[in-house]
Amino acid sequence: MSRTPASPIAHVGARPVVLPRPSRATPAVPRPQPPRPVTREAAVQRAPSRRLAPRWRMADTAFRLTALAFALSVLAITGTIAVELFVRSAPARRAFGWSFLWTGVWDPVFSKFGALPFIYGTLATTAIALAIATPLGLGAAICLAELMPRRLGDGLTFLLELLVAVPSVVYGLVGVFVLVPLVRSVGAPIERLLGGLPLFAGPVYGIGLLTAGVLLAVMIVPFIIAVGREVLLAVPQAQRDGALALGATRWETVRQVVLPYALARALGETMAVTMVIGNRPDIVASLFAPAHTMAAVLANEFAEAASDVHLAALVEIGLVLFGITLVVNGVARLLILGMRGAERARA
Amino acid sequence: MFAATVAATASVLGVLLFLLGYLVWQGAAALSLEFFTHLPTPVGEPGGGMANALVGSGKLLLVAAAVGVPVGFLGGVYLAEYEGGPVGFAVRYAADVLNGIPSIVIGITVYGLLVVPFGHFSTLAGGVALGLLMIPVALRTTEEFLRLVPDSLRDASLALGAPQWVTIVRVVIPAGMRGILTGLLLSLARVAGETAPLLFTALSNRFWSPGWLQPTASLPVMIFTYAIAPYEDWHRQAWAAALVLLVLVLGANVIARLALGRRSAAQT
Numbered sequence: 139m140s141r142t143p144a145s146p147i148a149h150v151g152a153r154p155v156v157l158p159r160p161s162r163a164t165p166a167v168p169r170p171q172p173p174r175p176v177t178r179e180a181a182v183q184r185a186p187s188r189r190l191a192p193r194w195r196m197a198d199t200a201f202r203l204t205a206l207a208f209a210l211s212v213l214a215i216t217g218t219i220a221v222e223l224f225v226r227s228a229p230a231r232r233a234f235g236w237s238f239l240w241t242g243v244w245d246p247v248f249s250k251f252g253a254l255p256f257i258y259g260t261l262a263t264t265a266i267a268l269a270i271a272t273p274l275g276l277g278a279a280i281c282l283a284e285l286m287p288r289r290l291g292d293g294l295t296f297l298l299e300l301l302v303a304v305p306s307v308v309y310g311l312v313g314v315f316v317l318v319p320l321v322r323s324v325g326a327p328i329e330r331l332l333g334g335l336p337l338f339a340g341p342v343y344g345i346g347l348l349t350a351g352v353l354l355a356v357m358i359v360p361f362i363i364a365v366g367r368e369v370l371l372a373v374p375q376a377q378r379d380g381a382l383a384l385g386a387t388r389w390e391t392v393r394q395v396v397l398p399y400a401l402a403r404a405l406g407e408t409m410a411v412t413m414v415i416g417n418r419p420d421i422v423a424s425l426f427a428p429a430h431t432m433a434a435v436l437a438n439e440f441a442e443a444a445s446d447v448h449l450a451a452l453v454e455i456g457l458v459l460f461g462i463t464l465v466v467n468g469v470a471r472l473l474i475l476g477m478r479g480a481e482r483a484r485a
Numbered sequence: 486m487f488a489a490t491v492a493a494t495a496s497v498l499g500v501l502l503f504l505l506g507y508l509v510w511q512g513a514a515a516l517s518l519e520f521f522t523h524l525p526t527p528v529g530e531p532g533g534g535m536a537n538a539l540v541g542s543g544k545l546l547l548v549a550a551a552v553g554v555p556v557g558f559l560g561g562v563y564l565a566e567y568e569g570g571p572v573g574f575a576v577r578y579a580a581d582v583l584n585g586i587p588s589i590v591i592g593i594t595v596y597g598l599l600v601v602p603f604g605h606f607s608t609l610a611g612g613v614a615l616g617l618l619m620i621p622v623a624l625r626t627t628e629e630f631l632r633l634v635p636d637s638l639r640d641a642s643l644a645l646g647a648p649q650w651v652t653i654v655r656v657v658i659p660a661g662m663r664g665i666l667t668g669l670l671l672s673l674a675r676v677a678g679e680t681a682p683l684l685f686t687a688l689s690n691r692f693w694s695p696g697w698l699q700p701t702a703s704l705p706v707m708i709f710t711y712a713i714a715p716y717e718d719w720h721r722q723a724w725a726a727a728l729v730l731l732v733l734v735l736g737a738n739v740i741a742r743l744a745l746g747r748r749s750a751a752q753t
Contacts, residue, residue, distance in 0.1 A: 201650035205563035208556050209576045212624060215556075215617060216579040219586070219594045226597055277493030285487055294498070296742070301501055303671075303738045305678020307705045308727045311712045312504045315511075315720070356504065359497050389486045433587045433681070440593060440685055453597075456590040463585040467578065 223457040230450035238454060244435075246444045251451035253458060259347060259431040266351025271359045278359075279366030284392050295367055301360040313353040321349050350431070366404065373399045432459055505731075512728025515721035520729070525691055525707075528716055535726055537693050541608070541701035542677065545687060548612020548697070549619055549676055554669055557623025561665075564624070565631035566653050577625075584621035591617050592682035600686060606700040611687025615676040622675060626668025630661040667741040674737035678730060680705035704730045 230238065234251060241252025282291040325348075373396050381391040432455050443449040519534045526533030560580075564573050591614050599610035634657050642652040658665070683706050694701035704726050711723035 195648070198648045198650050201653070202563075202567060205559050205567065206572075208559035209563035209568070209572070211556055212560050212576050212583065212620060213579045215620070216583050218598075219583075219591065222594045222597050223590070274493045274497055277490040278497050281487070281490035281494040285490065294494075297498075298501075299742075300735055300738055301505075303674060303734055304505070305680075305705060305730060305734055307678060307680045307708050308508065308731050309504070311708055311723055311727045312508050314712050316504065316507060356500060360501065363497065393486075433589050436589050436593065437681060437684055440596075453593060456593050459587050459590050460582075463582050463587075467581050467585055471578070 220460060223453055223460055227450050227454035227457050229447050230454045233447055234451075238451070239458070246439075246448050249445060249447050251447070253432070253451075253455055256432040256435050256455060257458070260433070262347050263351045263354055263431055266348065267354035267358060270352065270355035271362055274355075275359045275362030276366055278363045279370060280392060282363065283367045283370035284388070284396065291367070295364060298360040299364050302364065304357075306357060309353060309357050313349070313356075317349055317353055321352070369400045369404045370396060508724070508727055508731065511721075511724040512731075515725040516728060517725075520722070520725050524693070525702075525722070528719075531718055533722070535702070535704065535707055535722065537690065538702040538704050538707045538726065539729075541687070541690070541694055542703045542705075544608050544694075544697070544701065545612045545615055545683070545703055546673060546677055548609060549615035550669075550673060552613050552616025553619030553623055553672065553676075557620050557669070557672065558627050558665065560620075561624045561627025562631065562653065562658070564628045566649075566657065580621040580624050583617070587681070588614075588618055588679055589681035589684070592685050595682070596685040603698065605698070606686060606688035607698045608687055608694060608701045609697045611683045611701065611703070614682035614686045615679060618676045618679060618682060619672045622672035623669055626672065627661075627665050630664030630668060631657060633664065634660045663744060667745050670737055670741045674734050674741075677737075678705055678734050680709050684709075 230251060233249075234241065238251065238253055239257070240254050241250075242254045243250045243252050244255060245251070282294055286294070377395050377399055378391050381395040382388070386394065436452055436455055439448070440452050443452060517534075519532055521534060521539065522536055523532065523534035524537055525535060560576065564576060568576075595610050595614040595617070599613060600606055603610075638656055638660060639652055642656040643649070647655070683703055687703055687706070688700040689706045689710060690700045690702045708723050708726045708730065711719040711726070714720075
């Protein structure tokens, strides 16, 4: 263990350009904490009403139980959805077993059902959307948080947060009449040039995975920017001042100090973005890639399912979507817990 | 490198504003007084409006609020005031899952629970589906805003001898009321634009929908069906409907945000 430098001054002298590692700095002078001899819990326990009036105590319990009942009903609702999907997909699960997940045939006429094409379609649209939206969104977030004057940034962010609220069916409508012709006219020459390559094979209709992915990117970009800016603004100003004082340029400050500092929270928040993606594309996908994603096939076929097995297979797709949500949420929770642990260890 | 971030900002804003500007342009051209007062006309007949869809959306939102507000509000009170333990963890997890499920899955669940037993599509089923979608947002915003109420208020009330439920009802909730109402309004605005859960619950209707147990038209579903129909006239109606929906939803958002003095939405 000879890592300890001879003296702090020698250490600094040896590596003058290294920027300080971001850390959750504790204030130099701890603020004096006012003494709090009675916690709230203790106060509740010791409140006069606890001892004096059983009538009040009953009211207290009744209120608490009512609130508890409503809180638990959220649990019950989510549970009911799971059970309902599970029970009604039984015929399909009995008929196809686990192979439902990796069979590629979806044929209502011969009652053969496999969800693979739709799982692939969902993953592909999501990947396209993220590949477009993440770099643009993060770039814009850096610009809004670090470069622009605060008031201008606030104004633009206000605008972007409003755009988050635009209903997806509205984006879908604009997409049908603007984006589809655009993809068609841009896509046709590309297809003529590169049609021999498998990636670009086939006629370009303008509807399909690519269009759905692009529109999805348009829909999630405001969200990514809003969240990204929020995370960047949470980085203490002292971190930036320190880097600038050591002679770093503004871009070096952003890249070496601000971004690493914000990384942990950003990862957690990114999970929130994937949740938004999970939720929003139903309608867009069913407009643009009618036979391509899980949500879209539900929207298009559920009303006219030909047989019990067909219906059950559709419900099982719903079950798969539910399962994905459950897992992604669980992973996000573990990730955030892990981040908190790491932060505490570093502090 | 900063130039690249400026370019990213400019292109994102440019695309978004272009798309919405196009919508406003098309919608304004198609909008007329008739849109708000008339029923849809049969294919080929010009004119007509979506009065039934406007009323239908209103009725659906009423049912949604009746389902979503009590659960979201009281559940949020419980999470903020009582529970940090395993029950709280489970309820928050369940709410996040509910928030993350594609809304069409909620639609097919409600179809199984409320449409199949009744034997027909209904306003009630559609409203319940929207209400379920509302719950997670309403729950989390209520919790967040109650947590913002300083503990000293609670301590003061308890020290004066008020029981805990009186403290919550008379002191804590009024202090957080503005934020909570805003959150509820935002959650309602969010479900107002949902289409997927209505496809198999409220369905649609070309006429007025009497009572609560008949299929009903709604703005989002009308936009959806009209957009993919092959008729020029229907496309114009879809633009008009989209503009009206956009103005309603964004209006609710602007009001909510102004009421809150521009609190950030990332937290809601």
